[in-house]
Each structure stands twice: as C-alpha cells, then as structure tokens.
Amino acid sequence: QQQVKQSPQSLIVQKGGISIINCAYENTAFDYFPWYQQFPGKGPALLIAIRPDVSEKKEGRFTISFNKSAKQFSLHIMDSQPGDSATYFCAAYDGTASKLTFGTGTRLQVTL
Amino acid sequence: DGGITQSPKYLFRKEGQNVTLSCEQNLNHDAMYWYRQDPGQGLRLIYYSQIVNDFQKGDIAEGYSVSREKKESFPLTVTSAQKNPTAFYLCASSTRQGRRQETQYFGPGTRLLVL
Numbered sequence: 001q002q003q004v005k006q007s008p009q010s011l012i013v014q015k016g017g018i019s020i021i022n023c024a025y026e027n028t029a030f031d032y033f034p035w036y037q038q039f040p041g042k043g044p045a046l047l048i049a050i051r052p053d054v055s056e057k058k059e060g061r062f063t064i065s066f067n068k069s070a071k072q073f074s075l076h077i078m079d080s081q082p083g084d085s086a087t088y089f090c091a092a093y094d095g096t097a098s099k100l101t102f103g104t105g106t107r108l109q110v111t112l
Numbered sequence: 113d114g115g116i117t118q119s120p121k122y123l124f125r126k127e128g129q130n131v132t133l134s135c136e137q138n139l140n141h142d143a144m145y146w147y148r149q150d151p152g153q154g155l156r157l158i159y160y161s162q163i164v165n166d167f168q169k170g171d172i173a174e175g176y177s178v179s180r181e182k183k184e185s186f187p188l189t190v191t192s193a194q195k196n197p198t199a200f201y202l203c204a205s206s207t208r209q210g211r212r213q214e215t216q217y218f219g220p221g222t223r224l225l226v227l
Contacts, residue, residue, distance in 0.1 A: 006154075009152065032214040034214070034215065036218075041220075041221070041223075042220055042221070043116075043118075043202050043204075043218030043219050043220050043221050044155070044202070044218050045218065046215055046216075046217075049214075049215070089154060089155065093214045095214070098143075098162070099157070100157075100214070100216055102154040102155040102156075103154055104152060104153060104154040105152070105154050
C-alpha cells in the first residue's frame with residue numbers, strides 16, 4: 001500500500017521550462033511535507049518543505065503548492081536548468097509515529 | 113566537518129553470506145535510520161533507532177539486523193535470509209528535538225551486489 005503516490009515517474013523538460021511533480025496522500029496524520037533531491041550515486045538531500053497550514057512556499061526557483069482539502073502537494077521548478085537533472089522524492093512525516101514516508105520518485109532530465 | 117559516512121561504497125555478497133554495512137554520524141543526532149532504495153520503489157524503511165540500545169523494525173525488516181551500541185554508529189547486517197539483497201542502502205539521522213526531528217540527513221549510500 002503506497003501511502004504517498006508520486007507522479008510522473010519520469011519527466012523531460014527543456015532548459016528554461018517549468019518542471020512539475022505531483023504527490024498525493026491519504027493519511028491525515030501527516031503534518032510535514034519535504035521534498036528531497038538525489039543525484040546519481042548520492043544520498044538524498046532536503047530541498048524544500050512545507051507544513052499544511054500554508055498553501056505555498058517558495059525558495060528561489062523551487063515552489064511547493066499544497067492543497068490540504070485535496071490531500072495533494074506539488075513541486076514546481078521554474079526556469080529549469082541542466083543542473084536540476086536528478087531524482088526528486090516527495091515525502092510525508094507523521095509526527096505521532098515519528099515516521100517519514102517517501103513517494104516512489106521522479107527522474108527529471110532537463111535538456112539543452 | 114559534520115555529516116554521515118557510510119562504508120563501503122560498494123559491497124559484494126556471496127550466496128549464504130552475511131555482510132555488514134557501516135554508518136557513522138558526527139551530528140550528535142539521537143535517531144538513526146536505514147532505508148533500502150530500489151528502482152521505481154522509492155525509499156523503504158528497514159530499521160530505525162531513536163536512542164542508544166533501542167531499535168524498531170521498519171516496513172521491510174525481514175532478513176536484516178541492526179545494533180545501536182553507540183550514539184554515533186548504527187550498523188546494518190544483511191543476513192543470508194534476505195533473498196534479494198541487491199539494492200542501494202541509505203543511512204540517515206535526525207535530531208529528536210521538537211519539530212527538527214522531521215528532517216532526516218542522509219549518507220552517501222552503499223550499493224550491495226550479489227555475486
């Protein structure tokens with residue numbers, strides 16, 4: 001049972017375009033939603049995160065949009081660059097269980 | 113230079129052999145975690161430990177064992193009972209102080225291959 005569903009599995013975007021990755025969850029106990037970026041052969045690194053009391057959070061070219069009623073959240077990468085090519089994981093944290101649940105990942109390729 | 117180190121980077125296991133993956137952190141974090149990463153399946157939790165000398169099973173603990181004798185170290189043993197051990201193994205840690213425990217910091221990973 002996949003508690004955090006992530007789509008698409010892979011994404012190809014031209015340089016300068018907008019990359020959009022979507023996630024959905026069911027567990028209402030989730031209270032923190034981070035996104036991790038992972039380069040090949042490396043461990044994931046925290047990119048940006050949001051709490052459900054806000055609808056949007058922006059850090060540079062990266063924005064999280066959060067829809068609490070729909071139980072959905074998404075990552076937008078503006079002005080995508082070749083250096084953004086990586087695998088992106090959404091995740092959801094259950095504070096009562098102290099457990100982080102990951103989506104299945106999106107492999108992003110930004111072409112020139 | 114604070115962080116999480118994992119060794120070795122690559123590990124080869126023969127059939128029926130137990131192997132141990134090392135994870136060390138100098139972030140002074142209480143909580144440590146082991147994840148397994150397979151293509152298309154994201155990260156799945158194997159074991160976690162919130163404090164020294166205590167650990168709990170995650171979602172896919174069968175065929176694995178851990179120990180937590182020191183705060184800085186959380187080694188993972190892949191036993192011969194794990195029939196499909198080929199994967200990328202990631203160690204992570206976090207503080208247990210309030211909301212800061214939500215953020216997990218990952219090591220560089222160990223890739224385990226079966227000969």
